Amino acid sequence: MQVLGLETSCDETGVALFDTRRGLVAQALHSQVRLHAAYGGVVPEIASRDHVRCLLPLVRQVLAEAAVQRPDAIAYTAGPGLVGALMVGGGLANGLGLGWQCPVIPIHHMEGHLLAPMLEENAPDFPFLALLVSGGHSMLVLCKTLGDYQVLGTTQDDAVGEAFDKCAKLLGLGYPGGPALARLAEQGSESAYAFPRPMLHHPGLDFSFSGLKTAVMLQVKQATSDGVLDSAVADIAASFQRAAIDTLIGRTLKAAKEVSAKRIVVAGGVGANVLLRRELAARFDGRVFYPRLEYCTDNGAMIAVAGALRMAEAVDATEIRAQARWSLDTLRPPEGMIDE
Numbered sequence: 001m002q003v004l005g006l007e008t009s010c011d012e013t014g015v016a017l018f019d020t021r022r023g024l025v026a027q028a029l030h031s032q033v034r035l036h037a038a039y040g041g042v043v044p045e046i047a048s049r050d051h052v053r054c055l056l057p058l059v060r061q062v063l064a065e066a067a068v069q070r071p072d073a074i075a076y077t078a079g080p081g082l083v084g085a086l087m088v089g090g091g092l093a094n095g096l097g098l099g100w101q102c103p104v105i106p107i108h109h110m111e112g113h114l115l116a117p118m119l120e121e122n123a124p125d126f127p128f129l130a131l132l133v134s135g136g137h138s139m140l141v142l143c144k145t146l147g148d149y150q151v152l153g154t155t156q157d158d159a160v161g162e163a164f165d166k167c168a169k170l171l172g173l174g175y176p177g178g179p180a181l182a183r184l185a186e187q188g189s190e191s192a193y194a195f196p197r198p199m200l201h202h203p204g205l206d207f208s209f210s211g212l213k214t215a216v217m218l219q220v221k222q223a224t225s226d227g228v229l230d231s232a233v234a235d236i237a238a239s240f241q242r243a244a245i246d247t248l249i250g251r252t253l254k255a256a257k258e259v260s261a262k263r264i265v266v267a268g269g270v271g272a273n274v275l276l277r278r279e280l281a282a283r284f285d286g287r288v289f290y291p292r293l294e295y296c297t298d299n300g301a302m303i304a305v306a307g308a309l310r311m312a313e314a315v316d317a318t319e320i321r322a323q324a325r326w327s328l329d330t331l332r333p334p335e336g337m338i339d340e
């Protein structure tokens with residue numbers, strides 16, 4: 001069974017072909033980062049237009065590379081995300097589905113992220129605890145089986161990726177700043193500034209990153225008025241990163257203890273953060289699974305593999321689904337799947 005996956009929820013156009021016997025056969029990704037950089041964030045209308053420009057050529061490229069003329073099904077990201085951008089993927093999926101007479105499978109973007117480790121050889125078994133950390137989400141999710149997800153904690157304000165991006169902007173690192181901030185942090189001292197570890201001692205499992213962001217902003221202002229910002233940026237970056245990662249790890253270990261998790265999956269763009277990957281593996285008394293770096297950020301492969309796992313839900317191409325908001329815990333296991 002061959003599933004074509006289309007990802008267009010935000011600022012990456014991702015296409016991939018997943019074969020249930022052979023695994024991932026081909027994939028292509030186009031990043032819009034340079035288009036949005038001038039605006040300091042994603043401009044929805046520009047994102048939609050660029051998906052229109054790039055999606056079909058990428059589909060052609062992936063099918064040619066895979067030597068496949070027509071897949072058995074098309075999976076597309078149906079939300080959450082920018083509605084105009086989602087409509088591009090959903091529209092093409094349904095158009096191709098009608099033309100090829102093959103069914104389509106609407107996929108939840110965050111389920112795609114948490115299933116991305118299934119693309120690896122040592123894929124995790126259910127149940128596992130997932131730390132989903134991206135530009136739009138910071139969540140701890142108990143994944144009991146495919147489609148049975150319980151959100152244990154979420155952010156009360158900014159997502160952690162957003163906090164990385166905003167702090168990077170304050171430090172003059174451009175957009176998206178997460179990877180640039182992480183690189184700069186390598187040259188700084190993480191104990192230079194005592195930034196807060198938000199919520200670490202609060203009950204529950206929610207996150208909050210706005211206080212940390214404000215602390216960084218005040219420090220940047222201070223360093224600017226003292227005329228020492230240039231020499232302080234690496235230390236601020238390193239101290240911020242340490243505070244943010246300590247917060248994520250503290251919450252994750254607390255959740256793991258509460259649900260007696262033996263496996264943790266880290267997924268989403270911030271899952272590419274090397275400090276997070278290294279420290280969580282060292283501090284958790286169980287196995288930690290990560291997708292490889294290129295499958296942490298948005299991509300078509302995670303949507304294709306999620307589609308293959310949700311094949312039972314394939315429907316005729318008649319309706320484009322595009323939801324800006326869509327809670328992960330409203331998902332259900334695919335019909336016909338035996339729940340353990």
Ligand code: KG4
Binds near residue numbers: 270
């Ligand atoms: O999952 P993703 O590609 O898109 C969303 O669905 O949001 O995540 C993008 C986010 C951005 O905020 C980016 O700055 C952050 O992931 N990110 C990182 C790193 N690489 C990407 N944050 C910290 N360290 C990194 N190495």
Ligand code: ZN
Binds near residue numbers: 298
């Ligand atoms: Zn994402």
